[in-house]
Amino acid sequence: MTALRTLHDAPWLNSGPATRVLALLNEGGEEARVVGGAVRNALLKLPLGDLDIATTALPEEVVRRARAAHIKCVPTGLEHGTVTLVVDGTPFEVTTLREDVETFGRKAKVAFGRDWQRDAERRDFTINGLSVSSDGVVHDHVGGLVDIDARRVRFIGDPDRRIAEDYLRILRFFRIHAAYGRGAPDRDGYLACIRGHAGIAGLSAERIRMELLKLLVARGAHAAVQAMAGGGLLSQLFGGVTYPGTLAAMIAAEETLAHAPDPVLRLGALGVAVTEDARRLATRLRLTNAEFRKLDSMGHRWWRLKGMDDPIARRRLYRLGEARYRDRLMLAWARDGRGADAATWQALVKLPERWKAPVFPLKAADFIARGVAPGPGLGHVIALAEDVWLAQDFPLEIDVLTVIADQTVARFSREHRL
Structure with a gap:
């Protein structure tokens, strides 16, 4: 059964470029809604980020309408039903509703459809499966509103199946929980992540890096990382x-300094x-x-x-x-x-x-004037003099600098028998 709620205080639904895109796609028997993270963040009163839009209109129809309305249209993923419309400099990713025909990991075979529930059921987490229509009504086909209220991150449907569709969802589970969840991670999802951990080995390093860096700056990063460590996932990711x-x-420390994460x-x-750790992580x-x-x-x-x-x-x-x-x-x-x-x-x-x-005040000319020939020896003398200057806490007085230069040249001459 679909749950409904009205989204209040959403000015982007009342005016601006998003309303223009929705109006364009809501004509002629078609329907369009804002979907995913923007709806989630609006309900949680957090910054929205990008607004993604789903529509019953086929990609070719989206392109036709955009061109007729003189809206810039970029076919960013036509085979997947995705077109990017740019209105007043703001990009909107518009994707035709889809449903799985065959499921085999990220390369699942999909067909375009008109069923909002089946489209929502393809998504990862219930709080990401919400959509809002232009009248402000939030449509919930997967139980996301209850989980929004509870600040709970839960897979849609069977967690093992959702993870097998894309093993990056293991990291996303912890990242989304760190950003939006409260308390311990959902137990069913957590256990499914542990069961599916071997699939992480097949992910590209670039995708893991991107997800991990996002996780580390999330509000609940430390608790999420501890949960990952408890499930044996961190050692697999870090290799050490x-x-x-x-x-x-x-x-x-960042909080003490009021620094951004x-x-x-x-x-x-x-x-x-140690530095060897940095090379391994790189x-x-x-x-x-x-x-x-x-x-x-x-x-x-x-x-x-x-x-x-x-x-x-x-x-x-x-x-x-x-x-x-x-x-x-x-x-x-x-x-x-x-x-x-x-x-x-x-x-x-x-x-x-x-x-x-301060800038080191002694120059090559100061040592050449004291009989040091240009070449590798000159660089060595300058480095020695700089070490003395630092040890004396950056003096700038001429008489002190003169002593440093004279003594450094004398030392170099003794060592090299000049």
């Missing part, structure tokens, strides 16, 4: 030891203790080069940042640069644990806000 407690400490920082907290998850470099830097001797005084912290900041300094320091803080001295760590993280590293 994971640290849910360090993730919890990283989340607490950083998915790569959280990934590092969960899976990186391979298993097909991380971008920037993501790998960030994790690799975080894992490089992060323990040397513990217990720093300000002079040492300034030297680390100078050597690492602001971004790498903060990232590595955040991992050191998280690995120090949730009971760590937050005030001390916070002061260290905020060092770049109160101190800017």
Whole structure:
């Protein structure tokens, strides 16, 4: 039986580009509704994101109507019934209702249809199976309204079958629960994820990476990760030891600083203790080069940042640069644990806000003038002088710099018998 509820306070149903698309597709005996995540988020009073639209109209008819109305139309997936309409710069993914003819994983054979219930039953979770028509009526064919009220993430129909259709739904179960659920994960869904875990091996690393990074920034990320660890799923994904407690400490540190959640920082907290971990994750998850470099830097001797005084912290900041300094320091803080001295760590993280590293004032010409020939030796002398300058806490006085240059050249000359 279909449950109904009226969606109040939805201005996007009363005016704007979405109303234009719905009006276009609701003519001539056809029907269109907003479906999926936008309906879920509207009911939960959360930001909407993209508005996806389902329609009884066949893809060719959607294209015909859009062109007649001078609406930009992009055939993004005609074979799957999907067309993207762009109205006032806003894209809307419009998909014709579908029903399964044969089911064999993600490559299920489907046919276009006109049955809203059968279309809803193809979706993953009940809270994603809702639709809303242009009059604001929410249509529920799968029990999603009850689960919205309970903040419960539950598979539509048989969980094992839903998972077998696409094993990425295992990760999506935990990600959607972390974002929208409350309390422990639905037991039937949780047990089905554990039973189906072997199917994860057949997923592309890129899809796993995308889903995992989304999960890590969700409101309930730590609880979801703990549940995954309890079911043996984390070790399968990471191929090594994971640290849910360090993730919890990283989340607490971000909250202390009022920083937005950083998915790569959280990934590092969960899976990186040394640089070898970063390389393993980069391979298993097909991380971008920037993501790998960030994790690799975080894992490089992060323990040397513990217990720093300000002079040492300034030297680390100078050597690492602001971004790498903060990232590595955040991992050191998280690995120090949730009971760590937050005030001390916070002061260290905020060092770049109160101190800017000066540029090393001695130049190659200063050493050439002292008899050092251009070449590899000159670079070595400059590096030695910079080390002394850092050890003396960045002096800028001419007389001090002169002594540093003279003594460095003298040392180099003794060592190389110049």
